[in-house]
Amino acid sequence: MKRILMALATAFLFATSFALPSAAQLQVRVTDGNFTPTPLAIPDFQISGANAELAKQISDVVRADLTSTGLFEMQNPASFIQKDLSLDVQPRFADWKIINTDGLVVGQYEELPDGKIAVSFRLWDVYAGEVMRINGQPGRRLTTTPDNWRRIAHKIADSIYTRLTGEDPYFDTRIVYIAETGPKLERVKRLAIMDSDGANQQYLTPGRNTVLTPRFSPSAQEITYMSYEGGKPRVYLFNIETGRQELLGNFPGMTFAPRFSRDGQSVLLTQAQRGNSDIYIMNLRTRESRRLTDHPAIDTSPSMSPDGDAIVFTSDRGGSPQLYIMNADGSPRTCPSGGRDAACRITFGKGSYSTPVWSPRGDLVAFTKQSGGKFYIGVIGVDGKGERLLTEAYLDEGPDWSPNGRVIVYFRESRPGAGPQLWSVDLSGRNEQRLKTQTDASDPAWSPLLQ
């Protein structure tokens, strides 16, 4: 992190204007090569009411979320000098400067007469000696039912993260994955869901049929995945609120590798017929499907660009699995090499590439690479340039992006015979960490920001 002293810029700020991120004095750069975490102090939120334990738990989750980014370092409460913080009184900045705190969060927890809870907070820039406005306001107040307290915590952490980094939020999200139990030769695979920090783990299917590769719709209410229900491998939709499962389409062959289009109106998937896999798109309203590739090679794992114009996919038409991009409307595409083709190959490195996922920002594709007996998670530019490998292991597979495009979640088998577990890594390649699950876990997918 770099604290950018921008006294001049501040002097030119209109007193009444909303503070823009670019004008902030305390700003965390997420892309710096050499980097030390920004020290933040987040004392337990103050209480006006009875439930001190819940107030502390909310503070704990806020701290944990911010720490998990690798961008912030939480100051030890034992070092705090000022104990009489109040939401409505400016803190004594000298007390926080002396313990080298850059940012200070002061929060207050209330229990409301209608049974709900509310948390108010302010973010202070200790060195500038001023409050950091969030969405133009000098603080935020969030209200919900007590059982929903974690979402308040995640939203507070999101506000702080976004205000300090300029990046979009991602803590108030969920991750769907496949929970794996049982011996290797009789694996039971269930659809499971949890909060982005691993809390509230739930199983969505009973495990009678193998289920694979779940992915969220842009509304975060539906999941598309593949199931061997009835002995046939096919793509299904699952509604998280109702628990209803629905077969998608009436394809004669196996359907797999589903992923929603960016507008949520369609599902991209692969159908295999007579041994050949090609990519289709199905409109969820009309239930009409259209074939997007027609090639004797394997074409699978489609993922749409954020603008909906293009699709990246895996194909072995060149002899080994590699990543290709085609236009979503089927028209010929102008390739980085200069020629025009039905699809442009973008990976040329040693080894094979698969499981492409287009980043929410549109500029990168995340992938699994296999080379020399190792697996890697990496990213590459849409133009095929700037390949970067972020992780390496015995098996690293199946990346998916946080909704802000900063973090990648994937699964790892750390050594031969080890069960799969969920991991995440920052786009910079820093901050690899395990996401704890109750069972072995694979095929993670990140939800959009919850509404």
Added chain:
Amino acid sequence: MQTSLKLTVAAAVLLSLGACASKPKPVAEETAPVEVVDTTPAPTETVEETVVAPTGPLAGSLDDFRVNVGERVYYDLDGYRLDTDDQEILKRQAAWLASYPKVRILVAGNCDERGTREYNLALGERRASVVKDYLVSLGVDPSRIDTISYGKERPIAAGSDEQSWALNRNGFTQIVSGSTS
């Protein structure tokens, strides 16, 4: 003999001490394991003439197919071509299927764990399809053959080594109906 006497005395002392401490316990009746000598005469080498029963599984049964025909073919790394060994197995499968025309089969394509999930589902489908096509080329009615891909979801060897991976790259012909039981 000296030693055994000492032991006997010592045992007697122990017994008497025990007797002082509590009521005499009833003596448990121990039956020493007796070696049962089989007194029946050894079987004499008689020569009998019987009909020679078929050895091994019943013809047309699941076991017959598994043992005498072969239910799996194995693929090279990332491959889906059938080598001559595989073709021999499939020729036996085709001949067997010709003998038992009511049998229906499911051919499953399987992959090792050293590939990504979705690509392996596609590769498994291709492997299953290659087996089906070969059986059809040998005269098996295509309507008797279904295919399925399990990708890397159905390993038969649990190891994470070359030998296990080689076993897990297979095409598995499973009889679904029509066999003699």
